[in-house]
Amino acid sequence: MSIEEQVPAALLDEASEALEELAGVLAGGQTLNDALQQLVESASRVIPDAENVSVTVVGPEGASTEAWTDERVVEIDRKQYATGDGPCLEASRTQRPVRATVEGGREKWPEFAAAAERAGVRAYLSAPIVVEDDVIGSLNLYSSDDRAFDPFDEALLRLFVTAASTSITGFRRYERSRRLVEHLQRALESRGEIDQAKGVLMAAHGVDAEEAFTRLVGESQRHNTKLRDVARNLLASVRGPSDEADRTDRDQTGDR
Known part of the structure; x- marks a missing residue:
């Protein structure tokens, strides 16, 4: 059974509308932060299991969270940046989506697991953001249900990652032109x-x-x-x- 057959058409329509809204933000000449904030809010609304969403950007000076839907979950990513390891950084390094749970991450990423548990997050999914063949960060999903994030969630996440890549590429080109x-x-x-x-x-x-x-x-x-x-x-x-x-x-x- 295809993903389209598993999911109500209304949800696919909502995803399409969210991506059109994001395109409108870009066309309206907003800042990159505006576009990324629109991105995380749309992803949180559309992806079924994503209670919160953030964007990690990895640059010459290290990693940082550039957009988020709830300040409480930002600390989960900051712990990963401080230790130099965790699912969002692994997604960036391996260029593959990485799913983690508190239970499964206690041994591999203890600081991440502890921060997630304090924030009430039980499952976490990150996908790399690639811009002009360069991995610059990740899009991160959070859920209080350790069973969260099925293949459809991952498919929608890939759509939003593509939107994030397009946003950043467009702004990079605009800045170079300016x-x-x-x-x-x-x-x-x-x-x-x-x-x-x-x-x-x-x-x-x-x-x-x-x-x-x-x-x-x-x-x-x-x-x-x-x-x-x-x-x-x-x-x-x-x-x-x-x-x-x-x-x-x-x-x-x-x-x-």
């Missing part, structure tokens, strides 16, 4: 100031554009200063105080 645009804007601003500084040197010393640029580069190397800063300092030195004040006012107005 940084590139900012870099290009700064480069254009710097180019304009460098050209103005070259013009000042050409007029003051009767040199051509190539020689003026060579002098700016030499000043940059002697003082270990960025070329654009050398150009700005030169322009500031030939501007009157009132001109510089007007320029500062314009910059600040533009920032606003």
Whole structure:
């Protein structure tokens, strides 16, 4: 019997609607944290045995919980981060879903088991989140029933993991694009100031554009200063105080 035959159509419809809502959050230009929070709340509502849900993100500085449905269960993951082991970290390392219970985890992950028991959690299921072929964390489910999480729960979990991967990939690409645009804007601003500084040197010393640029580069190397800063300092030195004040006012107005 297929999963579709085992589960009421209404539940599948609810899962589909939840994923559409998540797509709406992304399209609305919300932050990554907004998208991840929407993700855990939707997963908690749709996956039958998931009473609470969290997202673990593993980065250069270690693991952290970035979204959750109840603060009480976050400590379960923090204990895993502190010891460097546990089902959520194992799911990330092995790139496979990992199911754990308090009873089954007492020997293998004693700190995890103790924290889970204190929070009233008896069963725990983690699945790795893979972004651009890089495992960056896990999506974690919690239940007070040690029999929780059947194959259908795991199938739904995979859907939400895919949604999480898509969310993070989209935001990574957006951030890369945003940084590139900012870099290009700064480069254009710097180019304009460098050209103005070259013009000042050409007029003051009767040199051509190539020689003026060579002098700016030499000043940059002697003082270990960025070329654009050398150009700005030169322009500031030939501007009157009132001109510089007007320029500062314009910059600040533009920032606003």
